[in-house]
Amino acid sequence: MSKYQKIQSNASTLSRRGFLKAGSAAGGGLLLSFYVPVAFAQGAQKPTPYVLNPNAFIAIAPDGKVTFQIPQAEMGQGVYTSLSQLLADELDVSFDQVTALPAPPIDAIYGSPRGHRMGTGGSQSIRSFYYPLRQVGASGRAMLVQAAANQWKVDSATLRTESGQVIDDTHGGRKLSYGELAPHAAKLTAPQKVKIKDDKDLKLIGHPVHRLDAIEKGNGTAQYGMDVRLPGMKFAALAASPVVGGKVAKIDASKLSGNLQLVQLDDIVAVVGPDFWSALKGLRALNINWNGGPYAHIDSAQIWKDLRATSEKKGAEAVAMGDADKGLADGTRLDVAYELPFLSHAPMEPQNFTVHVTPGACEMWGGSQVQTGAVAAAAKTLNIPQEKVTFHNYTLGGGFGRRLDTDMVEKAARIAQKVDSPVKVIWTREEDITQDMYRPAYRNVMSASLSPDGKINGWMHRIAGGSIQVRMSGKPLKDGLDRGNVDGALDNVYGVPNFRVEYIQSEPRAINLGYWRGVAPNNTIFAIESLMDELAIKAGKDPVAFRLAHLDATPRLKACVQTAAQKAGWGSPLAARRGRGICAQFAFGTYIATVAEVEVDDDGEVRVHKFTSAIDAGRVVNPDGMIAQLQGGLIFGTTAALFGEITVKDGRVEQSNFNNYRIIRMSEAPATDITVIKSTEAPGGIGEPGCTAGPPSVVNAIAAATGVRLRTLPINRDLLARRTA
Amino acid sequence: MVTLLINGQSHTVDASEDTPLLWALRDFVGLTGTKFGCGIAQCGACTVHVDGKAVRSCQLTIGNVGAKSITTIEAIGDTPMGARIQKAWADIDVVQCGYCQSGQVMSAVALLSHTPNPDDSDIDAAMSGNICRCGTYVRIRQAIKNAAKTV
Numbered sequence: 001m002s003k004y005q006k007i008q009s010n011a012s013t014l015s016r017r018g019f020l021k022a023g024s025a026a027g028g029g030l031l032l033s034f035y036v037p038v039a040f041a042q043g044a045q046k047p048t049p050y051v052l053n054p055n056a057f058i059a060i061a062p063d064g065k066v067t068f069q070i071p072q073a074e075m076g077q078g079v080y081t082s083l084s085q086l087l088a089d090e091l092d093v094s095f096d097q098v099t100a101l102p103a104p105p106i107d108a109i110y111g112s113p114r115g116h117r118m119g120t121g122g123s124q125s126i127r128s129f130y131y132p133l134r135q136v137g138a139s140g141r142a143m144l145v146q147a148a149a150n151q152w153k154v155d156s157a158t159l160r161t162e163s164g165q166v167i168d169d170t171h172g173g174r175k176l177s178y179g180e181l182a183p184h185a186a187k188l189t190a191p192q193k194v195k196i197k198d199d200k201d202l203k204l205i206g207h208p209v210h211r212l213d214a215i216e217k218g219n220g221t222a223q224y225g226m227d228v229r230l231p232g233m234k235f236a237a238l239a240a241s242p243v244v245g246g247k248v249a250k251i252d253a254s255k256l257s258g259n260l261q262l263v264q265l266d267d268i269v270a271v272v273g274p275d276f277w278s279a280l281k282g283l284r285a286l287n288i289n290w291n292g293g294p295y296a297h298i299d300s301a302q303i304w305k306d307l308r309a310t311s312e313k314k315g316a317e318a319v320a321m322g323d324a325d326k327g328l329a330d331g332t333r334l335d336v337a338y339e340l341p342f343l344s345h346a347p348m349e350p351q352n353f354t355v356h357v358t359p360g361a362c363e364m365w366g367g368s369q370v371q372t373g374a375v376a377a378a379a380k381t382l383n384i385p386q387e388k389v390t391f392h393n394y395t396l397g398g399g400f401g402r403r404l405d406t407d408m409v410e411k412a413a414r415i416a417q418k419v420d421s422p423v424k425v426i427w428t429r430e431e432d433i434t435q436d437m438y439r440p441a442y443r444n445v446m447s448a449s450l451s452p453d454g455k456i457n458g459w460m461h462r463i464a465g466g467s468i469q470v471r472m473s474g475k476p477l478k479d480g481l482d483r484g485n486v487d488g489a490l491d492n493v494y495g496v497p498n499f500r501v502e503y504i505q506s507e508p509r510a511i512n513l514g515y516w517r518g519v520a521p522n523n524t525i526f527a528i529e530s531l532m533d534e535l536a537i538k539a540g541k542d543p544v545a546f547r548l549a550h551l552d553a554t555p556r557l558k559a560c561v562q563t564a565a566q567k568a569g570w571g572s573p574l575a576a577r578r579g580r581g582i583c584a585q586f587a588f589g590t591y592i593a594t595v596a597e598v599e600v601d602d603d604g605e606v607r608v609h610k611f612t613s614a615i616d617a618g619r620v621v622n623p624d625g626m627i628a629q630l631q632g633g634l635i636f637g638t639t640a641a642l643f644g645e646i647t648v649k650d651g652r653v654e655q656s657n658f659n660n661y662r663i664i665r666m667s668e669a670p671a672t673d674i675t676v677i678k679s680t681e682a683p684g685g686i687g688e689p690g691c692t693a694g695p696p697s698v699v700n701a702i703a704a705a706t707g708v709r710l711r712t713l714p715i716n717r718d719l720l721a722r723r724t725a
Numbered sequence: 726m727v728t729l730l731i732n733g734q735s736h737t738v739d740a741s742e743d744t745p746l747l748w749a750l751r752d753f754v755g756l757t758g759t760k761f762g763c764g765i766a767q768c769g770a771c772t773v774h775v776d777g778k779a780v781r782s783c784q785l786t787i788g789n790v791g792a793k794s795i796t797t798i799e800a801i802g803d804t805p806m807g808a809r810i811q812k813a814w815a816d817i818d819v820v821q822c823g824y825c826q827s828g829q830v831m832s833a834v835a836l837l838s839h840t841p842n843p844d845d846s847d848i849d850a851a852m853s854g855n856i857c858r859c860g861t862y863v864r865i866r867q868a869i870k871n872a873a874k875t876v
Binding site: 075227396426668669 | 740741743744745748749751752753755756757758759760761762763764765767768770797798799802811814815818819820821822823824825826827830848849850852853854855856857858859860861862863864865866
């Protein structure tokens with residue numbers, strides 16, 4: 001066991017024990033749960049490396065080293081770093097003393113202040129935890145100050161703190177370190193009402209800091225679920241039914257060698273061996289016949305036929321302002337539809353989970369975006385109480401929504417039930433791509449009208465696609481509306497007087513749906529910003545000027561558009577077949593304007609040269625981390641625009657690996673120029689909005705370069721190739 | 726039984742000769758810094774050095790390695806070039822999820838070892854076999870240039 005794993009399991013044990021003490025008190029109000037005195041000093045049977053854990057988030061060792069238990073999953077977005085900044089600044093400790101570890105799976109203590117559950121998605125971490133974790137840090141600081149005041153027998157109000165020390169200026173500047181004070185502070189009740197720092201006193205929040213995981217991820221020591229090693233551990237390779245709902249019909253296992261174990265389940269075949277290669281070879285030597293079931297004859301063409309037909313029906317109303325039908329009847333009308341394909345997540349770390357099933361209990365190791373959801377999934381699969389499941393969450397080799405689902409936990413638990421030792425169940429890349437929970441295919445049916453003055457008078461946006469909420473919950477929609485599918489479409493940032501958004505459910509056969517980076521806005525923003533460009537062209541206006549003329553009611557977005565356009569040299573001449581396109585968006589609480597500059601060659605191949613973005617995300621915790629998320633998000637979205645498409649034939653997903661499910665490579669990656677607009681508004685999300693900004697700006701730039709409007713993704717190179725008649 | 730020279734040490738592994746070096750490193754030797762990403766040499770997460778050259782370890786069987794010298798991410802920091810690249814990576818916070826970065830670092834070290842002052846096309850050629858799903862390419866490119874300046 002590596003040093004890291006030891007620390008991690010100690011932390012889990014510590015908090016689990018703390019939770020047992022705190023559990024009853026934690027049932028009350030939301031904020032209370034942050035201030036629950038874990039009081040392990042009373043409950044601990046043996047000493048631990050931690051001497052202060054006033055509220056389940058903070059531990060301070062005698063040498064002053066600080067450990068934070070972070071409720072959100074680290075999947076690359078830098079959340080261990082940014083949430084640690086919130087705690088460390090208010091606690092008043094140096095950032096180089098800080099270590100971040102995953103919090104154990106306990107909703108009552110670590111659940112989001114918004115959702116009351118642990119979960120990392122929807123660009124919510126900073127939006128949910130910005131103030132609560134600052135208060136946690138401030139509460140911890142107050143306890144340390146009180147401990148010093150007790151020791152010195154002075155009024156705590158006369159003391160101040162600095163970099164992990166309490167200082168008494170009225171007595172010659174005497175000092176006590178947090179490490180010395182921690183055992184005493186641990187016995188105090190955590191104050192429930194604390195004052196957080198004034199903006200001017202912030203030292204870490206709003207200032208760029210280095211990622212806490214920068215070193216370990218550059219030298220191979222970072223531990224992912226894939227890297228778990230346990231005594232006696234075996235490895236499993238699996239093949240699940242290639243068709244949703246299919247079953248194993250027949251297996252020929254005559255070639256399986258004696259040191260391998262065959263696990264045959266209803267819809268999964270696995271081979272267990274002493275190492276992964278042996279297991280995989282064994283699996284590949286099997287001859288498996290599948291009974292594909294009712295979806296075995298479904299192709300993409302049928303799915304799209306269903307979706308297109310359904311999308312023409314009236315949907316459930318999500319929002320209405322003015323009278324859209326009347327507005328559409330008055331003016332020059334444009335009717336269009338935009339279509340987006342199914343997408344796979346394809347995180348670099350293929351799905352995997354390590355599970356050890358023992359009589360009546362289970363222990364598991366892996367990376368999840370829903371820690372308590374993973375526990376619940378294992379408990380349900382194994383038919384044991386959740387308290388009997390011990391889960392060690394690891395840093396994630398990419399999430400992008402894939403690890404919001406728990407199918408990888410369930411599959412591993414089902415296989416582990418048949419194995420007498422811990423077993424690491426590893427999906428091949430082929431399994432990862434063909435057994436994904438895919439971003440829904442969407443059809444956006446849209447209508448808009450222009451007044452003679454060039455202003456938009458009417459707007460109707462109907463979103464048709466499958467419901468992830470329904471797939472996950474198994475419950476039908478209330479009144480036919482899935483709010484998760486209309487996000488990004490409702491805000492009417494352009495102030496259209498007659499405005500309506502609808503949703504209509506159309507469940508695809510043969511495809512399971514899941515949340516994907518950018519969630520609904522990666523569809524809705526594409527549709528909105530494509531239509532805005534088409535309207536600008538119809539009105540004879542410049543796309544930037546057209547948007548600015550509609551943004552008086554949304555000044556923060558207007559400022560982003562102005563800044564991005566200016567920085568990108570909007571309007572300056574470009575070579576033939578080069579073009580610029582803009583996307584303006586409000587999504588996940590963040591305003592971004594993005595200008596893409598692209599070049600289209602004679603074969604229709606598109607090179608995205610550069611993105612120029614201006615972002616107003618309100619209060620920012622780690623400015624450099626935010627820029628990194630925007631850089632990465634833009635590229636993630638561009639991959640989808642240029643290449644992303646999952647298709648189905650005979651009920652089976654046709655793409656299987658990076659050779660036929662392409663990801664942007666270094667030679668294709670655009671440069672980025674990002675301007676952060678300073679703001680003291682509420683913090684916005686940043687993990688996803690870059691992703692939603694990529695495709696529309698690219699497609700609008702392609703239109704500018706070629707005159708060809710693409711209304712489907714991924715881009716169709718045949719339409720862009722320059723024909724010689 | 727196959728004997729491999731890994732990071733300057735001899736390791737005898739009880740694995741069949743057709744085992745890819747990737748899985749021998751991870752499951753037999755316990756060096757998990759080298760990552761499995763695709764298994765078909767499309768992503769570069771498994772990149773190691775064999776006699777100083779960047780190689781996709783998912784495609785090289787241990788039976789074919791012979792006495793060649795293997796260097797993995799765990800030891801590349803002990804070389805001056807490896808240390809320089811890792812520092813350049815940390816200086817500008819290249820990593821996000823980090824899963825591909827072992828391979829990125831190994832490819833970058835190989836590049837700078839042979840091409841001390843790479844231009845953009847050199848970087849494209851050497852690094853385009855390494856996929857980063859988080860999209861850290863902008864910073865990888867910058868970190869390589871920064872490291873080259875310190876050569």
